[in-house]
Amino acid sequence: MNLNRPVIRLLILKDWQLFEKQLAAYVLAGLGALTLLGLARPWAFYLGSLALIVVVVAAACFAISNSLLVERKEQTLAFVMSLPVSPLDFTISKLLGNLLTFGVPFCVLLLGTLVVILSTPLPDGLVILATLLFGHILLAYSVSLAVAMQVESEGWNTFAMIGSMVLVNPFLMALGQIESIQGPIRQDAIAWSLPAALILGAQLLVSVVVLVHTAWWHGRKAAFY
Amino acid sequence: MTAAFAVSGLCKRYPEFALQDVDLSLPEGQVMGLVGVNGAGKTTLLRLLTGLAAPDAGSIEVLGHRLPEAQVAAKRDIGFASEDMRLYRGRSLDWHIELVRRIYPAWDHAYASELIRRFDLRPAQPLGGYSHGQRVKALLLLCLSRRPRLLLLDEPTTGLDPVARAEVLETLADVLRDEGRSVLFSSHNTHDVERLADSIAFLHQGRLVAHADKERFLDNWRRVLCLGGGAAEVSGWPELAQVRAAGSQVEIKVRAWSEDLPQRLSAAGLSVQRVDPMALEDIFVTAVRTGGAA
Numbered sequence: 001m002n003l004n005r006p007v008i009r010l011l012i013l014k015d016w017q018l019f020e021k022q023l024a025a026y027v028l029a030g031l032g033a034l035t036l037l038g039l040a041r042p043w044a045f046y047l048g049s050l051a052l053i054v055v056v057v058a059a060a061c062f063a064i065s066n067s068l069l070v071e072r073k074e075q076t077l078a079f080v081m082s083l084p085v086s087p088l089d090f091t092i093s094k095l096l097g098n099l100l101t102f103g104v105p106f107c108v109l110l111l112g113t114l115v116v117i118l119s120t121p122l123p124d125g126l127v128i129l130a131t132l133l134f135g136h137i138l139l140a141y142s143v144s145l146a147v148a149m150q151v152e153s154e155g156w157n158t159f160a161m162i163g164s165m166v167l168v169n170p171f172l173m174a175l176g177q178i179e180s181i182q183g184p185i186r187q188d189a190i191a192w193s194l195p196a197a198l199i200l201g202a203q204l205l206v207s208v209v210v211l212v213h214t215a216w217w218h219g220r221k222a223a224f225y
Numbered sequence: 226m227t228a229a230f231a232v233s234g235l236c237k238r239y240p241e242f243a244l245q246d247v248d249l250s251l252p253e254g255q256v257m258g259l260v261g262v263n264g265a266g267k268t269t270l271l272r273l274l275t276g277l278a279a280p281d282a283g284s285i286e287v288l289g290h291r292l293p294e295a296q297v298a299a300k301r302d303i304g305f306a307s308e309d310m311r312l313y314r315g316r317s318l319d320w321h322i323e324l325v326r327r328i329y330p331a332w333d334h335a336y337a338s339e340l341i342r343r344f345d346l347r348p349a350q351p352l353g354g355y356s357h358g359q360r361v362k363a364l365l366l367l368c369l370s371r372r373p374r375l376l377l378l379d380e381p382t383t384g385l386d387p388v389a390r391a392e393v394l395e396t397l398a399d400v401l402r403d404e405g406r407s408v409l410f411s412s413h414n415t416h417d418v419e420r421l422a423d424s425i426a427f428l429h430q431g432r433l434v435a436h437a438d439k440e441r442f443l444d445n446w447r448r449v450l451c452l453g454g455g456a457a458e459v460s461g462w463p464e465l466a467q468v469r470a471a472g473s474q475v476e477i478k479v480r481a482w483s484e485d486l487p488q489r490l491s492a493a494g495l496s497v498q499r500v501d502p503m504a505l506e507d508i509f510v511t512a513v514r515t516g517g518a519a
Contacts, residue, residue, distance in 0.1 A: 004297055006328075007328055010324065010327055010328060014324055017316075017320075018313065018315070018316070074311055074314065075309050075310060075311040076311050076312065076313055078307060078309060078310040078311070079310050079311065079312060079364075081277055082275060082277070082300065082303075082305040082306075082307075082310065083300065083325075083328055084296075084297045084298075084300040084301045084328065085297065085300075086296060086297050089297070222279045222293045222294065223276060223277060223278050223279035223293040223296070224277045224278065225272060225277055225278035225279075
């Protein structure tokens with residue numbers, strides 16, 4: 001595989017520079033939500049967890065739509081493709097750039113959530129629920145990113161993003177039906193049950209498979225059009 | 226002489242359009258104008274020449290690189306700007322210069338500074354505040370300052386006001402003085418092409434209708450006004466692209482002028498009243514309507 005690494009690095013840096021301020025704003029909003037969570041009161045917990053989900057979902061949608069959909073719509077992609085990059089270079093730079101621009105706020109907020117849970121009176125068992133919740137958003141993000149790289153239609157992309165992200169609600173409800181997950185999250189100890197571990201493993205595996213398949217699919221293309 | 230690009234049997238099909246069987250080459254150091262109406266296939270051809278699109282059939286070689294396989298190597302020596310290409314509105318020209326400069330080692334900083342002055346651009350201002358003309362100039366600056374061996378420009382003057390258009394054409398004329406640089410630019414403005422190009426290619430409905438040196442185009446084509454009744458007799462002559470009679474007056478557009486043509490027309494019963502050179506626009510329209518070659 002012959003990659004133009006210096007240009008890929010520059011394109012990733014370009015995406016980071018383009019979106020760093022907005023992503024910092026998402027992180028700040030997420031830290032506000034975590035502050036509410038940390039108050040460990042019922043009203044603050046519900047408000048904070050809702051705000052946290054909204055912020056992480058919004059950051060995911062922002063990263064995808066600005067680096068791919070808006071670039072396509074505003075015709076800046078043509079400028080990038082005119083640079084000395086192959087379709088594979090471009091795909092790798094877009095995937096890694098996206099993983100960086102979304103990954104940084106995602107990791108900051110995931111770690112922040114775990115720290116808040118472990119350092120406040122909230123039951124430590126919530127770590128399992130929070131991890132599965134972030135796992136779902138990561139999976140939804142990976143699927144939306146793959147669709148955005150494959151499909152030019154704005155309508156389908158919006159459907160993929162909104163559709164996969166709003167599934168977080170049924171997902172949480174489904175988790176509530178699994179006793180081996182529901183029980184431990186109320187306890188002050190972190191006890192990963194087999195179903196919880198399997199769900200997390202499946203989320204991570206499918207996310208990786210979707211992203212690798214996207215890179216492989218685009219890497220086979222000889223040209224952009 | 227080596228070719229800046231050479232395409233042979235080139236085909237590219239889309240659901241609504243097909244570029245068909247194009248054979249075309251440009252010697253290094255030459256300037257070619259690609260003329261065609263909207264939808265003629267100019268953008269498709271330029272995308273194929275940059276490796277952005279892959280052909281369905283035929284071969285493409287640009288600066289010795291086979292495309293689209295070697296598009297990365299080719300694009301290092303190509304400056305490509307198209308009408309549908311935009312820069313980042315929230316970022317300044319300085320930011321774009323820094324990005325492009327780091328990709329192209331041959332970036333000419335002094336020339337970029339000169340173009341900033343000549344185009345009267347504000348390099349620190351976000352491009353969202355630029356007019357269309359300023360954005361086109363900024364894009365050209367980013368292409369020209371990397372000193373490419375081959376410049377591919379898709380409709381570089383479309384949508385520009387007369388002042389901006391003159392500035393862009395003057396700059397391109399300066400660039401073209403560099404004999405080592407090859408340029409292919411598309412336009413539906415034949416005046417721009419007539420001013421800048423060494424050779425001209427006409428594209429229409431995905432086909433190459435005509436291709437020749439500019440001087441040969443202008444020398445070969447003539448508009449001949451005659452009087453007489455022999456229009457039907459001469460209308461089948463291969464060197465005549467169009468014969469139109471209105472009463473006793475006959476207008477003939479000639480695609481292959483020769484000095485003995487007036488005598489032959491007289492022998493056919495047509496008295497030649499005047500012979501005029503044709504403007505490129507008129508040649509283009511006639512060539513497209515008659516499907517004729519130069």
